[in-house]
Amino acid sequence: MNSFTEENYLKAIYKIAEMGDGAITTNDIARKLSTTAASVTDMLKKLSKKKFIKYKRYNGLSMTESGKRIALAVIRKHRLWEMFLVKALKFKWDEVHDIAEQMEHVQSEKLVQHIDKALNYPKFDPHGDPIPDTNGKMVLSKERSVLLADVKEGRQYMVTGVVDHSRSFLQLLDKSGIILGSKVRVKAVQPYDRSLSLLLNGKKNLFISNQIAKNILVSNNPKT
Amino acid sequence: MNSFTEENYLKAIYKIAEMGDGAITTNDIARKLSTTAASVTDMLKKLSKKKFIKYKRYNGLSMTESGKRIALAVIRKHRLWEMFLVKALKFKWDEVHDIAEQMEHVQSEKLVQHIDKALNYPKFDPHGDPIPDTNGKMVLSKERSVLLADVKEGRQYMVTGVVDHSRSFLQLLDKSGIILGSKVRVKAVQPYDRSLSLLLNGKKNLFISNQIAKNILVSNNPKT
DNA sequence: AAAATATTTTAGACTCGTTTAAATTTTTTA
DNA sequence: TAAAAAATTTAAACGAGTCTAAAATATTTT
Numbered sequence: 207m208n209s210f211t212e213e214n215y216l217k218a219i220y221k222i223a224e225m226g227d228g229a230i231t232t233n234d235i236a237r238k239l240s241t242t243a244a245s246v247t248d249m250l251k252k253l254s255k256k257k258f259i260k261y262k263r264y265n266g267l268s269m270t271e272s273g274k275r276i277a278l279a280v281i282r283k284h285r286l287w288e289m290f291l292v293k294a295l296k297f298k299w300d301e302v303h304d305i306a307e308q309m310e311h312v313q314s315e316k317l318v319q320h321i322d323k324a325l326n327y328p329k330f331d332p333h334g335d336p337i338p339d340t341n342g343k344m345v346l347s348k349e350r351s352v353l354l355a356d357v358k359e360g361r362q363y364m365v366t367g368v369v370d371h372s373r374s375f376l377q378l379l380d381k382s383g384i385i386l387g388s389k390v391r392v393k394a395v396q397p398y399d400r401s402l403s404l405l406l407n408g409k410k411n412l413f414i415s416n417q418i419a420k421n422i423l424v425s426n427n428p429k430t
Numbered sequence: 431m432n433s434f435t436e437e438n439y440l441k442a443i444y445k446i447a448e449m450g451d452g453a454i455t456t457n458d459i460a461r462k463l464s465t466t467a468a469s470v471t472d473m474l475k476k477l478s479k480k481k482f483i484k485y486k487r488y489n490g491l492s493m494t495e496s497g498k499r500i501a502l503a504v505i506r507k508h509r510l511w512e513m514f515l516v517k518a519l520k521f522k523w524d525e526v527h528d529i530a531e532q533m534e535h536v537q538s539e540k541l542v543q544h545i546d547k548a549l550n551y552p553k554f555d556p557h558g559d560p561i562p563d564t565n566g567k568m569v570l571s572k573e574r575s576v577l578l579a580d581v582k583e584g585r586q587y588m589v590t591g592v593v594d595h596s597r598s599f600l601q602l603l604d605k606s607g608i609i610l611g612s613k614v615r616v617k618a619v620q621p622y623d624r625s626l627s628l629l630l631n632g633k634k635n636l637f638i639s640n641q642i643a644k645n646i647l648v649s650n651n652p653k654t
Numbered sequence: 655a656a657a658a659t660a661t662t663t664t665a666g667a668c669t670c671g672t673t674t675a676a677a678t679t680t681t682t683t684a
Numbered sequence: 685t686a687a688a689a690a691a692t693t694t695a696a697a698c699g700a701g702t703c704t705a706a707a708a709t710a711t712t713t714t
Contacts, residue, residue: 211701232662245702247663252700264662264709294518295544308536314529320519435671456692469672471693476670488679488692656714663708670700678693684686 208256210311213280214239215249216258217310219269220277229266278342283318284310285331285338290321292332299332300376333376334367334386334423352426354390355400355419362391363424370421379422382412390424432480434535437504438463439473440482441534443493444501453490502566507542508534509555509562514545516556523556524600557600558591558610558647576650578614579624579643586615587648594645603646606636614648 208216218238222230232250236243254261258273269277287309291297297305319340322328329345330336336344351366365388368375379385383406390412391405400416432440442462446454456474460467478485482497493501511533515521521529543564546552553569554560560568575590589612592599603609607630614636615629624640 209700233660241701242703243662244664244704248701291541295541295548297540297544301540305536305538305541308538309533312529312532314532316521316525317515317519317529320521324519433670457690465671466673467692468674468694472671658713659711661708661710663706665706666704668701668703670702671698672700673698674696676693676695678691680689680691682687682689684688 207313208276211249212253212256212258213276213311215246215253216269216273216277217280217284219259219267220274220281223269230268231266275342278338278344280310282338282340282342283312285335286318286321286325286328288331288333289325289328289337293325298376298380300373300380302332303371303373330367330386332386333371334365347423350426351423353420354392354402354422354424355416357392357424358428359392359395361428362389363428364389365422366425367423368421369423375418375421378418382406382414383410384412384422431537432500435473436477436480436482437500437535439470439477440493440497440501441504441508443483443491444498444505447493454492455490499566502562502568504534506562506564506566507536509559510542510545510549510552512555512557513549513552513561517549522600522604524597524604526556527595527597554591554610556610557595558589571647574650575647577644578616578626578646578648579640581616581648582652583616583619585652586613587652588613589646590649591647592645593647599642599645602642606630606638607634608636608646 215235218235219230222234222238226234232243232246235250236246239246250259250261250267253259253273254267257270258276259267259269261267284306287306288302291302291305292299327339328337334351336347336350338344347367353369354363354365357363365384365386367386368379384390389407391408393403393405393411395402400419402414402416402419404412404414406412439459442459443454446458446462450458456467456470459470459474463470474483474485474491477483477497478491481494482500483491483493485491508530511530512526515526515529516523551563552561558575560571560574562568571591577593578587578589581587589608589610591610592603608614613631615632617627617629617635619626624643626638626640626643628636628638630636
């Protein structure tokens with residue numbers, strides 16, 4: 207069995223690999239986990255010995271299949287728990303992250319399956335992130351969504367996710383009335399600061415900064 | 431925040447104190463936690479420094495109010511999770527212990543409250559053990575139940591709990607058709623080995639050994 | 655290509671929880 | 685009540701994960 211710490215490292219490494227296109231550096235991992243580069247190096251040796259990553263000193267690293275498998279299992283549990291907390295226990299989407307961060311380490315394959323079933327095998331979590339299935343397969347975010355900030359004027363899109371998962375950002379969206387599934391028509395983009403004026407769900411006018419639009423994901427194609 | 435290990439020690443100590451009437455010994459704790467007496471001594475010092483117990487070397491220990499509070503909070507979480515797994519996620523009563531053992535350490539007061547509410551504030555868990563409320567108050571088992579092995583012939587009782595929580599024992603009861611709430615009339619007690627012949631729920635005849643009867647709790651008073 | 659800078663690794667130390675083996679204290683019993 | 689037995693504690697060591705500081709290596713700048 208792997209420790210919580212090992213699982214968290216693998217999850218962090220997986221996410222860095224998924225996001226960034228290039229190499230995964232010691233410092234990236236340290237930053238993501240709020241720890242020091244020295245600690246990361248130590249852990250990389252350990253993960254390497256366990257064959258979860260391929261690692262050569264001063265020379266970056268890559269995940270093995272078994273490392274990816276574990277990372278995806280943890281991510282799956284995290285996102286299923288988030289969904290469960292929201293759907294079954296009536297939590298708000300800004301409240302679930304820290305709890306799921308603990309739940310994701312509970313070891314019970316059966317439990318994961320029961321939750322998955324109870325939720326009717328959801329494909330996305332409350333923030334629009336895709337949930338890996340038992341085999342680690344999931345919808346790729348890239349193929350599905352684009353940033354609201356990058357979108358054409360005059361068209362309508364559906365909100366499918368967020369980039370910033372912080373409580374404050376999610377609460378801000380709540381206040382604006384933006385939730386997953388909301389329809390937004392981009393009425394105009396200010397050339398000066400690229401702030402947007404939107405029509406939300408066909409009724410409400412809304413102004414948002416480019417900073418905010420950069421953290422909202424919308425369907426890749428208009429009208430979907 | 432206290433570590434999982436500290437919480438497990440406090441829970442174990444609380445349970446030993448609750449059961450046994452006398453002193454709580456280092457060896458008792460070691461046995462309960464499957465560890466060594468030396469480890470226990472070290473931890474007792476730590477818990478003492480944190481004022482969760484009163485401890486004088488070679489001289490036993492007692493729990494402080496704050497120690498009891500933590501132990502009861504952990505027990506509360508454990509039993510609520512067991513109940514939740516059975517009621518909300520359709521687990522069987524012999525499957526939930528090990529999972530709840532992990533869940534009980536999740537830190538979120540709000541989560542506990544949501545589960546408690548979702549279950550409509552249950553007073554007992556799937557094995558008939560009382561669930562402490564937010565203030566640590568719960569029904570005392572002693573006042574509520576007696577062993578089926580100690581009960582009068584010819585009367586009817588309701589099954590309210592089990593002493594042995596092992597999977598094999600619970601599965602055995604399942605097979606016999608005995609569940610929480612079952613009515614059992616004690617038709618006869620064999621003088622030789624004190625085995626019992628029972629009438630289960632007014633219809634099914636059942637023979638059980640004294641060994642089994644010793645692990646079944648029934649309502650204190652007949653007809654309840 | 656050398657110097658400056660940034661990144662990464664090593665070294666040494668710390669905490670936590672654990673172990674075994676030895677020492678100490680308490681309890682039992684003869 | 686003194687010796688034997690049992691229980692408990694201490695001592696020394698270990699693995700996991702962490703840290704700071706120093707050394708090694710890579711990268712960038714000039």
